[in-house]
Amino acid sequence: METGRAEILKVNGISLKFGELEVLEDINFSVYAGEVVCILGPSGCGKTTLLRIIAGLIPRREGSVLLNGRESGKSAPQGLGMVFQEPRLLPWRTAAGNVELPFELAGAGLGETEHQSVASALAQVNLADFAGSYPHQLSGGMRQRVSLARTLVTNPEVLLMDEPLTGLDVCTREELQDEIIRIWQARQVSLLWVTHDPEEAVYMADRVIVLSNRPTRVQAILETGLGRPRLRNSPEIAALEQQVRRLLG
Amino acid sequence: MVKKILLGMGATALFWGLWWAVAAVSNSALFPTPWHTLEALVDILAAPGSWRHIGVSFYRVMAGTALGSVAGAGLGISTRYFGFARTAVGVVIYPLLQSVPTICWALVFVLWFGLSDTTPILAVATAVAPFFIINIWEGLKEMDGNLTEMASMFTPSRSRILTRVIMPMLYPYIFAATRSSLMVAWKVVILGEIFGAASGMGYMLSVAFESYRIAQVFGWTLAFAVILLVSDYGVFNYIDRKFVRKWKPAEQKY
Numbered sequence A: 001m002e003t004g005r006a007e008i009l010k011v012n013g014i015s016l017k018f019g020e021l022e023v024l025e026d027i028n029f030s031v032y033a034g035e036v037v038c039i040l041g042p043s044g045c046g047k048t049t050l051l052r053i054i055a056g057l058i059p060r061r062e063g064s065v066l067l068n069g070r071e072s073g074k075s076a077p078q079g080l081g082m083v084f085q086e087p088r089l090l091p092w093r094t095a096a097g098n099v100e101l102p103f104e105l106a107g108a109g110l111g112e113t114e115h116q117s118v119a120s121a122l123a124q125v126n127l128a129d130f131a132g133s134y135p136h137q138l139s140g141g142m143r144q145r146v147s148l149a150r151t152l153v154t155n156p157e158v159l160l161m162d163e164p165l166t167g168l169d170v171c172t173r174e175e176l177q178d179e180i181i182r183i184w185q186a187r188q189v190s191l192l193w194v195t196h197d198p199e200e201a202v203y204m205a206d207r208v209i210v211l212s213n214r215p216t217r218v219q220a221i222l223e224t225g226l227g228r229p230r231l232r233n234s235p236e237i238a239a240l241e242q243q244v245r246r247l248l249g
Numbered sequence B: 001m002v003k004k005i006l007l008g009m010g011a012t013a014l015f016w017g018l019w020w021a022v023a024a025v026s027n028s029a030l031f032p033t034p035w036h037t038l039e040a041l042v043d044i045l046a047a048p049g050s051w052r053h054i055g056v057s058f059y060r061v062m063a064g065t066a067l068g069s070v071a072g073a074g075l076g077i078s079t080r081y082f083g084f085a086r087t088a089v090g091v092v093i094y095p096l097l098q099s100v101p102t103i104c105w106a107l108v109f110v111l112w113f114g115l116s117d118t119t120p121i122l123a124v125a126t127a128v129a130p131f132f133i134i135n136i137w138e139g140l141k142e143m144d145g146n147l148t149e150m151a152s153m154f155t156p157s158r159s160r161i162l163t164r165v166i167m168p169m170l171y172p173y174i175f176a177a178t179r180s181s182l183m184v185a186w187k188v189v190i191l192g193e194i195f196g197a198a199s200g201m202g203y204m205l206s207v208a209f210e211s212y213r214i215a216q217v218f219g220w221t222l223a224f225a226v227i228l229l230v231s232d233y234g235v236f237n238y239i240d241r242k243f244v245r246k247w248k249p250a251e252q253k254y
Helices: A047-055 A095-105 A112-124 A140-152 A170-186 A198-204 A235-248 B002-026 B034-046 B048-081 B083-099 B102-113 B118-142 B145-152 B158-196 B201-210 B214-247
Strands: A007-018 A021-032 A036-040 A062-067 A080-083 A158-162 A190-195 A207-211 A218-223
Touching: A007 A047, A007 A190, A021 A047, A021 A190, A021 A218, A036 A047, A036 A198, A047 A080, A047 A158, A047 A190, A080 A140, A095 A112, A095 A140, A095 B158, A112 A140, A140 A170, A170 A198, A190 A198, A198 A235, A207 A235, A218 A235, B002 B034, B034 B048, B034 B214, B048 B083, B048 B118, B048 B158, B048 B201, B083 B118, B102 B118, B102 B158, B118 B158, B145 B158, B158 B201, B158 B214, B201 B214
Parallel strands: A036 A190, A036 A207, A080 A158, A158 A190
Antiparallel strands: A007 A021, A007 A062, A207 A218
8 A cells, every 4th residue: 555655644643631631642644645544443532633633623732744744834734624523514605605615715716716616516516406505405414515515625635524424314324425435536635534433434444543542542554455336235344344343342 | 463463453552542541631731642742743754854853863873883883893802812802891891881871971972072973972882882792792602613613724814714704603693782782872862962962853852842842742752762663673673584583503503
């Protein structure tokens, strides 16, 4: 895996203490160009916290985060996009209005190019017909698609996904998993995906980073070695899932 | 719906009936009947000078509310960004505005600015500013921090986050503040004009009062009540139904 692939994101010795309590202890891993990496850990182990440190939403005291070899500063680094567990849409804006937000926040005018990338991002998440709908008119899955489109218009190199499908029903979740894989294949983007669901991790990932709890360390990094498209019920996936579950304990 | 309309008509009829009964029983020049009051109101509205006075009061209400809202909203929002502002507003400015009666401010302004537009406008501004401070405070407290955090992923610019995300979240609170403010502003303006101005509805009210024309006093009072009811029930209810209820970011978290 490592040979010949560019290292996009390097997480270097991240530790975090809340007082005496050690939450994260010396976390190290890399994300390479065009791969899907899942961070899997028991709930409450600090995987969301880790992702938020990488995103620059929590100040980092120890360790470093390198994006394309450059240390990321204090604020949210360019090239990183984040999809949160909740869609976090502005309720007073339409789907298209929400996807335009990153351009407005960046201080860029909304010209022809911007409108085009908004339209194509919405089309990519299959919401072209819902550009004028307000969040309260959309289903939970559709809202999360809007939030994905909002991040896609910034052309991130790494998409940080914080359990983005938790809280959706099983059908919607599986549908969105496949759709995100399709989008990932269409774009030059790496995914760093936090989840507590071993099945999701194994189905989505090229590599699964299994975290231990108390203190949280990288317990194992597992290559799934599976091609795509994948079959949900294949014996390979079932075997990997068993292996991951044993690691989680 | 029909029941509501019937009830409303019944209550209105009861009001006018009671008024008429009290006036008839007292049979005094000090208590004009609804009929006399309506006559006086028509006379007032027919006189060309009256509309100028209504216009002057309207201008003072709007100018005072605008001044008070900008000052109050500015102070309220500044508490989010500056610790000093938090202390200044919380410990000094808000309690001072809240505790000193508006009439005292008005008296001081008469001493400083005499009988001019400035006096009622400033009186209104000091009366309405606290509404904006407290509502924006409330809004900031209730604010969905998830949305500002999301926005911070796209920009380090706090001013753009303020204008695109925080201010729109505060609109319902600003609307509520504006609504209560205008009700209070009209009352303050009338009061301020009674002794602090040489024009406006309050001034006309005091002129009628001093010349002992009771029906005119009632007529001006009625005109004033009608303006308030129309603005609050007509205009603000409409805006509320049409726009604000769809907004409510505090109750819908996506």
